Amino acid sequence: MDYSNQIREIASRLFTDNKIDYFVGYKQNSFDDSQVPFLFTDPAKISNLVFTEKSVFNLTNYLKPDHTKRKRVGLVVKGCDSRALNLMLTESQVKRENVYIIGICCEGVLNEKGEKAQNCVECVMSDPVVYDEILGTPSGKKGYTINADIKELADKSLTERADYFEDIFNNCIRCNACRHSCPLCYCAKCCIDQETSTLYHGANTSSGAMHALMTWSLHLAGRCVDCRNCEKACPSHLPLHLLHKQNESVIYENFQQHLAGMEKDDRGAFYKYSLSDPDDFIL
Amino acid sequence: MNVFIVETDKAGLQKFYEEIIGKFETYAPVEKFGKYDYKRVLKLNECEPDSPIETTMSVKPLFFPKTAKIMKFLESSSGTTLSEIEEDPLSGKRVILGVKHCDARSLQVLDHVYKWDYIDTDYQNRRENTVIVSSRCNKAGSQCFCTSLDYDVENSDAHDVRIIYGLDGKIYIQAVTEKGITLLQTSNLTNTASASNATEEIKKLYQSFESSFRLRMNYAEINAKLQNLYDSPEFDIVSSNCISCNTCAFICPTCHCFKISDEKIKDTGVRYKSYDSCNNGYFTLMAGGHNPRPVKYRRWRQRAMHKFVYYQDRFGVNLCVGCGKCAISCPVNISIFDVVNQVSKNAGLQN
């Protein structure tokens, strides 16, 4: 899939019609064949825009005020990205009139090894769920499959799992890249960094990391769209998706097959309930 | 300084490593979650000291750990009583294998700040008790630019012992410092090569290494220019893609910012010192609510200027060692190299 030209055309049109102040897309990396996000205001740079199966990063992260200062933004979204955007709209972090969305019917992106990325193999919605313009042909919603790694771990013994995760939390350096790369972590100040509160657990110990990552994943439970920005950003290469996919699978199985960001105005599984929710785990 | 070179081969080197691992508390690059980091090793096969792949974290954590206890405190009716942390886990006699010279250099750079206004005794002990065995690079990595900076990579004394991978399987073990010499002398290494012909070959190897660099800069010029570019609008442009994720600072071998936090249970608690980063949006947030660096271009300016100007001004050395770790780990591939170059280049145009 290569939509570079279409995107360049749309981008230049948007700039000439003065529809946007910023454009966010992808550009070729200077020293290898990978791509990096490309945020710019100067139409002259449009020629650098590309989009291929190497356009991995979820650009909705750039809709945070830090980056585009609540201005009008044109951006490219794949299926999962658009779900994140959907949530940002629902949670009124972005004004719909302020974004011009180029939705890509994604055929899956590649991981470092050059294979189709796991989240793309397990992708439920590769078409954009919200867009102004759509590129490619929609392939519709696909069946939900429980993440392979989750299954594998679930079969392990409790102690094995415990050791495995303690290793993960030990290797976390708490740089918070996971958080900052997540489009849905837009809080004015993350609860985990609120020194003022007693909940604050700043120490970079494994208990601190466990505390931070668990809370983070619970704040994303029913909201995470599995774009895996966090994992790409993590310098320690931690398999952060495990926590999110675990929550996602529990939520999918128990709460009316809920998946994050699929419908407009759906705020996620924790902000609604059903009388028929499972009750058997409660004494 | 009397150069002490031992010539050996793969097998000899392996023996040497094994001997060290047997004798000392040894650290070396270990693969975990698909990346390399310096970890405690008990057997040679656990680690890959000769791996050409750069570690994600530098050796910094072994001297300035990601978190460390500063003190304990006990609260009782008689008030709060403080007590020292009895045992520093990193103070033992240690050897680090497979260190890249940029990492080794970073320690020399850090030394200045750690024995500046306040002498960090823990750090000093760790340094004194540690022997650094570096293995020389034969090829530059995609983001490396160590040779363009303010230090002599080849004749650096940042490491105590240096492993040089010569031609046709020859391996030279070179002691650079007193510590290094004693390490070699006390080892059962034999056949001391004549320094001269070895050094010839070593020189040649260095030239090929030197020529393999993709990134080069004129350090002196950039340092000079940046001095008066504090208000350059370029910082905003070069930082536009940054998502302020802090990765660069956390994995940077020379970044040394930290934060303090207390953990309390019942009536006892511990005060921790952990990494922090100036890329963090509220790193400079003050109690009164004022934040001098609320926007990322200011934070980036701070980062670039601190590395290439301020530290230089204060200690006479550059805070960046050109290892390129930040660029490799950056999710949006921003490199401090590009930043300083672009800023100074475009500023040049304006003037």
Next chain:
Amino acid sequence: METEVKEAQSKIVSAENPDLTAPADWQPVIMGILCNWCSYAGSDLTGTSRIQYPPNIRIIRVPCSSRVDPWFIIKSLQSTADGVLISGCHPGDCHYISGNYYARRRFLVTKKLLNFVGYHENRVQFSWVSAAEGPKFAKVVAKVTDDIKKLGPLHRYKKENF
């Protein structure tokens, strides 16, 4: 599949890391978080009816089970507690109409997640106890205490270990 919790007659083995053990007479600490209107009232009733239960539980009062942030559970497990019991009004009886329905969703996900990262599922338990169910409260506490005794002491991610 859960690891079987083996209990040697001499000592208790920690469910999460078998190499850690405790003497057979080891007493766990259990953090109990109760909603004010049903479960806390219920526990009061247990008291006024002098129904006896194990003394391991330490009770915290919150207005509603929906006030319970999963954070409290994690924090408890990282502190002294070896287990956590959270109790609220029966579905439909919530003093605040719908609080316990929201709470129930969070609890399920939190419980599963904790189990996933290596806490035995019995470390964290939930119950609905109405203001009239003094006896039930005693039963619940007895069960939870017994479960957690079997699991042995909790060592992972304890703050004092770091």
Next chain:
Amino acid sequence: MARVGVFVCFCGANIADFVDVPAVVQEAKKIKEVKVAVEYKYMCSDPGQGMIRDAIVQNRLTSVVVAACSPRMHEKTFRKALLDAGLNPYMLEIANIREHSSWVHQKDKKAATEKASDLVRMAVAKSIANEQLHEISVPVTKRALVIGGGIAGIQAALDIADAHIPVTLVEKSPSIGGRMAQLDETFPTLDCSQCILTPKMVDVASHPYIELIPYSEVIELDGYVGNYKAKIKKKASYVDFSSCTGCGACTQKCPVKVPNEFNMNIDKRKAIYTPFPQAVPNKPVIDAEHCTMLLKGKCGICAKFCEKGSINFKMVDEVIEREIGAVVIATGYDLWDPKPYEEYGVGRYKDIITSLEFERMVSASGPTNGVPVRPSDGKVPKNVVFIKCIGSRDEAKGIEYCSKICCMYTAKHAILLHHKVHDSHAYIFYMDIRAAGKGYEEFVKRAQVETAATYLRGRVSKIYKKGDKLMVRGEDAQIGQVVEVESDLVVLATAVIAPKDNPALARLLGVSYDKYGYMSEAHPKLRPVETAKAGIFLAGCTQAPKDIPDTVAQASACAAKVCGLFAGDTLKKDPMISTINNEFCSGCQNCVKVCPYQAIVTEEIPLGHGSKELRTVAKINEGVCQGCGSCVAICRSMAISLAGFTDPQIINEIVAI
């Protein structure tokens, strides 16, 4: 720097026998912030409270921990003690060492003591994070809005007004009176409905504290308890009530005839009409759907004959506003349409009628002047079959619940039939007889004995026509045989259902309703009159099927609630409610979603100091928030905190032991 005082109570022997109180005091003394720790026999006694007051003053305490019985017992008592000593009453924490320790661990004093000490530690830790709180007072508008002018609304309005509290009574039809006005006589005493109702209706009209707004509907309600603002739509009546004398000339002369809903469409009324002779207000209204003048622009006869010239065809709907403090919902009930009972021939056979139609017929002022007749031929029926539970207790065709009143009014109908048609005979098919209530069982006996009504236990399976008779086939379960009754008239006791507009109204008022459309009470047993929304109450069948006595009782209960609400000039509210920290609020508005009381709204605040750009943040409505904390737990950025149960307080407790 916190200075905490710990006061451990023996509670006589209750605590002291099973917990080593002095040991608990010693443990407490070890805590850094504890400046004084003492024990006493009865802390709740005057000397006990005295100790606390003195200690607060002498040791300049910033917070107090009382280790005694459950906070549900004496929290108020001790808060007062703090207040008297000049300390904010919310700086108190109670360690419940009686219900939670001494009484439940009586066999293990050591463990009980340890637990008690831990509970004290926790309480101390929490109290350190306590903040000074102040009771919230919300102003009240002392005017009640009553929606619905049936007996429930009338009773509530009168009782409230008698307490000299202004009431606005809104009735959607042209006259108050409601269903009760349609009834002939009422069980179990058989006194005439009109005779007992109309005086009350007149009272309403003449009461100085009641503003009666007939022929109108509530279309909007904003605000919160004590401070509601209601928009009321007055439908155009085309008659100027102020000048109209209600002489009735217009009605006589009007040429248009329309089915008369008040009489269950048995007879006809005019296009300009008063629903019934005793209507209050007794002023006619023009039914716009049928008036030729309004439809076609011709006619206008009524206007010609109106001496006062009160007819005004130009009149339009008018919306008025009222500021009110409380609302009573009394929208009454509807009756279930028995169409689904095809096997009975409902719709096909004229002589199958509903009980309310029968009620109108036997009413002296009714369409047939009190004589029941067959709709088909106008003959007076001899054999009448009454069938109960039509739609009630019938999951297949109707609804699950029991309509409660049918057993009684069917018995009443049997008796009335006997009164009106002496040689008649009543057959009653029933599933059960539910006659719980004062004098009810006796009343049913009276129907069975005096009027010799034949009670047949069983369901009717089929009704078919034989000549001009209706053959009713059903099973008599008692003799286990199929019986057939030859009848002239069949009366169906149709189920009571919620008015179809109830859900819409509920949404408009912001109260909840059940799956049948009845308004939901706050608690099925203990708060049957309140809704979950403070200041809105329920009277009569709008909540569930009821007979007149129950309805009147509930209506008076509403009045009592309203008067209680208005007793002071302001509403005092527990300060333990949520507050928002704008600095941290990211404006995702998930809290708005989960709040069960719609207590959270949004507001626009400047982006930064003095910036013109605005951002949206959540805002708690103090008057409405009940302090459940749902919003606090779901707020990811921890921008919300619940006074009295803040995160620091709770975490302090967790890490205290």
